[in-house]
Amino acid sequence: MNFRFSIDFRPKLFSTLRGYTKAQFSKDFMAGIIVGIVAIPLAIAFGIASGVGPTEGLVTAIIAGLLISVFGGSRVQIGGPTGAFIVIIYGIIQQYGLGGLAIATVMAGIMLVLMGIFRLGSVIKFMPYPIIVGFTGGIAITIFSTQMNDLFGLGIEEVPANFIDKWVCYFQNIGNINWWSFAVGLLSILIIVYTPRISKKIPGSLLAIVVMTLICWLLERYAGITSIATIGDLYELPSGLPEFRMPELSEGESFFSTVQSLLPVAFTIAILGAIESLLSAMVADGVISSRHNSNTELMAQGIANIVVPFFGGIPATGAIARTMANINNGGRTPIAGVVHTVVLLLVLLLLGGLVGAIPMPCLAGVLIMVSYNMSGWRTIRSMCRQSRSDITVLFTTLLLTVIFDLTIAIEVGLVLAVVLFMRRIMENTHISVVEDEMDVHNDGEGQDEQLLIPDNTEVYEIDGPFFFGIANKFDEMARTRSSKQIRIIRMRKVSFVDATGLHNLEIFISSTLDDGRKVILSGVNDTVYKSLERAGIVKLVGQENVLDNIYKALARAEQVSADIK
Numbered sequence: 001m002n003f004r005f006s007i008d009f010r011p012k013l014f015s016t017l018r019g020y021t022k023a024q025f026s027k028d029f030m031a032g033i034i035v036g037i038v039a040i041p042l043a044i045a046f047g048i049a050s051g052v053g054p055t056e057g058l059v060t061a062i063i064a065g066l067l068i069s070v071f072g073g074s075r076v077q078i079g080g081p082t083g084a085f086i087v088i089i090y091g092i093i094q095q096y097g098l099g100g101l102a103i104a105t106v107m108a109g110i111m112l113v114l115m116g117i118f119r120l121g122s123v124i125k126f127m128p129y130p131i132i133v134g135f136t137g138g139i140a141i142t143i144f145s146t147q148m149n150d151l152f153g154l155g156i157e158e159v160p161a162n163f164i165d166k167w168v169c170y171f172q173n174i175g176n177i178n179w180w181s182f183a184v185g186l187l188s189i190l191i192i193v194y195t196p197r198i199s200k201k202i203p204g205s206l207l208a209i210v211v212m213t214l215i216c217w218l219l220e221r222y223a224g225i226t227s228i229a230t231i232g233d234l235y236e237l238p239s240g241l242p243e244f245r246m247p248e249l250s251e252g253e254s255f256f257s258t259v260q261s262l263l264p265v266a267f268t269i270a271i272l273g274a275i276e277s278l279l280s281a282m283v284a285d286g287v288i289s290s291r292h293n294s295n296t297e298l299m300a301q302g303i304a305n306i307v308v309p310f311f312g313g314i315p316a317t318g319a320i321a322r323t324m325a326n327i328n329n330g331g332r333t334p335i336a337g338v339v340h341t342v343v344l345l346l347v348l349l350l351l352g353g354l355v356g357a358i359p360m361p362c363l364a365g366v367l368i369m370v371s372y373n374m375s376g377w378r379t380i381r382s383m384c385r386q387s388r389s390d391i392t393v394l395f396t397t398l399l400l401t402v403i404f405d406l407t408i409a410i411e412v413g414l415v416l417a418v419v420l421f422m423r424r425i426m427e428n429t430h431i432s433v434v435e436d437e438m439d440v441h442n443d444g445e446g447q448d449e450q451l452l453i454p455d456n457t458e459v460y461e462i463d464g465p466f467f468f469g470i471a472n473k474f475d476e477m478a479r480t481r482s483s484k485q486i487r488i489i490r491m492r493k494v495s496f497v498d499a500t501g502l503h504n505l506e507i508f509i510s511s512t513l514d515d516g517r518k519v520i521l522s523g524v525n526d527t528v529y530k531s532l533e534r535a536g537i538v539k540l541v542g543q544e545n546v547l548d549n550i551y552k553a554l555a556r557a558e559q560v561s562a563d564i565k
Contacts, residue, residue, distance in 0.1 A: 007117055008295040011071045016333040024332060031331030032339025034203075035078055038325050039065075039340060040347055041205045042370070044231070044355065045363045046081040047314065049146055050089035052098070053235040054355055056312050057081050058348045059242045062341045064304035064316030069337025071303055073296030074281040076288060078322040078337050079304060083370045084276055085269070085315045087142045088406055092265055094161045096258070102247035102309035103258060107266035112274060112302030121294025127275055130394040131413040133379055135272075137394075138401025138409060140375035143367055150364035151185040153178025153229065163402050180219070180228050181361040188212050188365030203325075205366045212362040213354075231363070232356025240349065242311040268407040269305075269315050277301050277318035287327050321373070389420035422469060429464025431474050435484075438550075451550070457486040457557045459522075459550075463493045466528075468500035474508070485517050486557045490550060492523025502535040509540055518560050521546045522553035 039061050047057020061080035068079030092101045115121070145166055149156045154173045160166050188208040195204035219225040231237070281292040297318070304316050326336050347355070383394055397413035435458050437450050453459060460477075464470065489505075497505070509519045519541050524532065529546070532538050538546055547553045 008119055008121075008293065009116070009299055010073070010293055010296050011300070011334075012073055012075050012293070012296075013070055013334040016075060016335075020333070020335075025335065027330035028333055028336040029339055031326050031329040032336040033343055034201075034329045035322055035326045035331070035336065036340040036343025036347075037206055038203045039078070039080060039319075039322055039344060041203075041209050041363070041366055042319075042322070043081055043344065044358070045205075045366045045370070046083060046086060048231070048235065048360075048363060049083075049086045049143065049367055050081070050314055051093040052089070052312075052314055054231055055236070055242070055348070056314055058344055059311055060308050060313035060316050062344045062348065063242075063308045063311055063313055065337060065344070066341040067304040067307060068277075068300050068316070068318065069334040069341070071296070071300035072318075072334065072337075073293030073298075073300065074284060074318070074323075075290055075292070075333055076284050076323055076326050076331055076336065077277070077281055077292070077297065077318045077334075078326050078340060079277070079301070079318050080316050080322065081314055082276060082317055082319050083143055083367070083374055084136070084139050084272055085317070086146070087139055087401075088265065088269060088272070089314055090146070091161060091405055092262075096262065099248040100258065100262060101314065104262040104266040104269060105305050105309045105313075105315050106247070107259065107262060108269035108273065108315060109302045109305030109307075111267065111270035112305060113299050114302075115270070115274060116295040116297070116299035116302060119295050121274075121278065121298050127271075128393065128414070128417040130383065130390045131397050131410065131417060132275060132279070133376055133383060134394040134397025134413060135401045135406055135409050137375050137377070137380055138398040139406070140371040141398075141402050143371040143374070147364040147367050147371075150229070150360040151182060151368065153181025153227070153361060178227055180225055181359075184212055184216060184228055184359050185361035185365045185368075187215075188362040189368060192365065192369045205369070208365060209358055209362055212359055213357050216359045216362075217357060229360040230356060231358045231360065234360065235356075237352045237356045242313075244310055245312065247309060264407050268410060271410060272406065273301055273305065273315060273317040274298055276320070280318035280320040280323050283320060284323050284327060287324070288332065389424065393417045393420065422467075425465060425467075426469040426473070429462075429470050431463070431470065431477055432461045433477065434459045434461065451554060454486070454554065454558045454561050456484055456561055457488060457554075458484040459488045459490055461490040465496050465498075466491070466494045466501035466505070467496070467498040470501070474504060486520065486560055487512055487517065488520045488522055488550075488553050488557060490522045490553070491528060492525075492550070494525070494528055497528055497531050502531060502537065505532075506535065506537055506540065509537065513540070519545065520553050520556050520560075522550050523548065 043057040043061035044054040045057070047054050047060070065078060065080045068077060072079070089101060092104055096104070142163065145163060146159070148154070148170050149159050154170065154176050155178070156169060156173055160169050191208040191211060192204035195202055195207050216228050216230070219228070277297055278294055281297055285291055301317055308314070308316060380394065384391055393413055393416050396416055397409045400409035400412055435453060437452050438459060460474070462470070462474065512519050521541060524546055529538070545556065547556060
């Protein structure tokens, strides 16, 4: 046996550097600076919303962004922390602590690398669309719900992790609203909404942070208003390059027990990271008329997630918004992504004090707009006009994401999608029994005509895949039919047969033969024939009774009928 296996790892950076020009570098350099500026508020906001801090958000954007640009399979992908991970990260920290988050992220990175090695990039992209829309909408609702404390300045020190408990807590503290904080958050949202109408070059979130930070500083200095919380009031500020550190386990927990308990959430991080990064790369391909390498991209995402936890970072993936900002500003090679990480590094090293002055209600406004843009409410509205099965999968995934967590939502959503898909196939697969005469249409077996069926013969026609649901249906129908001496099973439209189908077919044929009757198989394609041969059904029926079209099958039935007489 000659077994050959090659790893599909071809980073775009190295291929795009061939023939690289000064003109393209100039475009990439400017795009990188702009994307870096866009990424500053998002990295800080995602880090804080995830339950870590601004430093961790910036560190993730720098390290993961650099590794994804250097080793990725897309020309323009920008990597870093994203809103989709906020819910998962926050839940992991609540249950397992920062050490558990680091281990889960490394595990997810290893899974992503293995997905790339085993060429699963193209498979991941076939995740059912209703599930993607459902968990994205659910994440958006959850992110929105996490920002009420900072938006209204409620001052709740420990907000419950559970969605319902969270809102109960908010309503219990409704009398503690800080109207100055609410005004800052509301004005931040308005700035983000209306900035694109004035200029599409200036990131609305960055403008909101600059303006509101200045306003809050003026209010504190000249009006004595100190009740508006800032990042510096709640978090330790960036003070230099991140240090290498090993993840710490919780007391009393062994490494293997921790890995075992974290396996489901690590798998969720890996799947979500794969889906989001590949969707981002696909969208980018459509804009720049390029083609990314899915397997290389998965390995790059994996490498990034293996490395960042050792520097205090959080899970990262390709970010659609930043990737599109890169494209719109002229970025066409991974150099733009590298420049964007340099901008973020300078912010981390030189502007830590200014980061501390950013008001928390302003960041809440930024994240509320992120959740709004993530929600995909227009897509949900349009999908409500589609099939009931798609709507069921969508809203089941959405509600489970909001009420429980993303791990359960994806698992249940996938199972539900598969079950409903199977039901749809069963509804479109028909089994009919014909006696006396049958219509033969121009479908590859001959001209449209009517064929006479020999006496004492009946034809069972299976129209579709012969899997477990249809196999049971076939078995029930066969038991209720009259006892004709010759049974033809017409399988011209059977694309595959599963184990249950083979088992039921074998029982049907064996019982028919035991009763002294004959079975003839008609229109068996090569794939199905191999399955029947491996299962011993060809030998059971007899090679002479397995024929490639209905004409030969009917002729064989006449011959058998004559022999019986």
